[in-house]
Amino acid sequence: MEKQPLAETAVNQIEKVFGRYPGYRRAHARGDIYEGVFAANGAASELTTAPHFQQGETRALVRFSHSSPDPTWTDIMSPVKGMAVQFHLPESAVANIVGVNSPIFVAKTPEVFTEMLTIMKSFKNGKPRIADLAQLVAKYPESRAGIDVLKKMHAPASFATGRYHAIHVFYFIDAHGNKRPVKYEWEPEAGVDTLSLAKAVSMPIEYYKADFEDRLAKGPVAFQLNIVLGEKEDPTDDPTQEWPADRKKLAIGRLLVTGKAESAETVIFDPTVATQGIECSEDRILNFRKEAYSISHDRRTKGM
Ligand code: HEM
Numbered sequence: 001m002e003k004q005p006l007a008e009t010a011v012n013q014i015e016k017v018f019g020r021y022p023g024y025r026r027a028h029a030r031g032d033i034y035e036g037v038f039a040a041n042g043a044a045s046e047l048t049t050a051p052h053f054q055q056g057e058t059r060a061l062v063r064f065s066h067s068s069p070d071p072t073w074t075d076i077m078s079p080v081k082g083m084a085v086q087f088h089l090p091e092s093a094v095a096n097i098v099g100v101n102s103p104i105f106v107a108k109t110p111e112v113f114t115e116m117l118t119i120m121k122s123f124k125n126g127k128p129r130i131a132d133l134a135q136l137v138a139k140y141p142e143s144r145a146g147i148d149v150l151k152k153m154h155a156p157a158s159f160a161t162g163r164y165h166a167i168h169v170f171y172f173i174d175a176h177g178n179k180r181p182v183k184y185e186w187e188p189e190a191g192v193d194t195l196s197l198a199k200a201v202s203m204p205i206e207y208y209k210a211d212f213e214d215r216l217a218k219g220p221v222a223f224q225l226n227i228v229l230g231e232k233e234d235p236t237d238d239p240t241q242e243w244p245a246d247r248k249k250l251a252i253g254r255l256l257v258t259g260k261a262e263s264a265e266t267v268i269f270d271p272t273v274a275t276q277g278i279e280c281s282e283d284r285i286l287n288f289r290k291e292a293y294s295i296s297h298d299r300r301t302k303g304m
Helices: 006-018 111-125 130-139 141-152 197-201 208-218 282-301
Strands: 031-041 054-067 080-089 094-100 171-173 181-188 221-229 249-260 276-282
Touching: 006 111, 006 282, 031 080, 031 208, 054 130, 054 208, 054 249, 094 181, 111 282, 130 141, 208 221, 208 249
Parallel strands: none
Antiparallel strands: 031 054, 031 249, 054 080, 080 094, 171 181, 171 276, 181 221, 221 249
């Protein structure tokens, strides 16, 4: 019998743990899509030839999401929120940056992630059992930091007040072919603000959507795009590790989210899709996501 590719096993496993919801993304199922404009300030033009990072404006599509694969979960059952940005480049090309409000991930490899899903059955109820977490950490010590971040995490008070990290490393390539490892983060201009427990408990369903649309009615919602510059000794293949806090950070542009997008539910925010001047790192989780997202896209657009 032919062996099932691991990405298919992973997506099947997500469905097994959280359920199958026809037409929805297999993770970050519930979310809202907006139009935006990204203005690059030119600070990255010495580091990359990517067209959207040369001084000037690029149209963007932005999807904010609640991380659960189950779209019936309330907003607050998913403290992890997503911000996926697709830059629309010349000649119908696109480049994506897909972030969440955590600087690190819980698994170093696709194999560990897929195995974790089997252990994480109790996540189905919104909160994992302590015993399940202890079992995970004992087996995969490198996952401790990511699990600790999740345990302590407070949801942002609004989609507009999260700091979103793309987690993985990418290489910027300049006009001479020099490569530099970078990590992306979106810094909210409204300031980082998280929800108190009291507010979280009383929050109505679709609070985030209503809040964001209230903000948009008053004007664009802004984020600054920063890159963190890696040094030689910094790991480039391990999403469970943060880089030292003193690494140089460079603001390379500003995104204005301006209004609702018509409908873009068929869009796929594949984090490996970039353009000239940007390359994916060797990180196996990053490269694995390409196939997993494609399987999810295929199923949901067929109404499965
Ligand atoms: C083994 C690792 C991972 C797997 C298997 C996985 C799986 C998935 C799947 C199946 C989707 C739905 C894709 C679609 O239908 O378009 C998705 C969406 C998403 N994932 Fe992951 N994911 C992984 C790691 C990560 C990491 C490390 C991040 C952090 C940056 C992340 C952030 C997101 C976000 C923000 C979305 C929603 C994108 C959108 O709005 O369309 N994922 N993920």
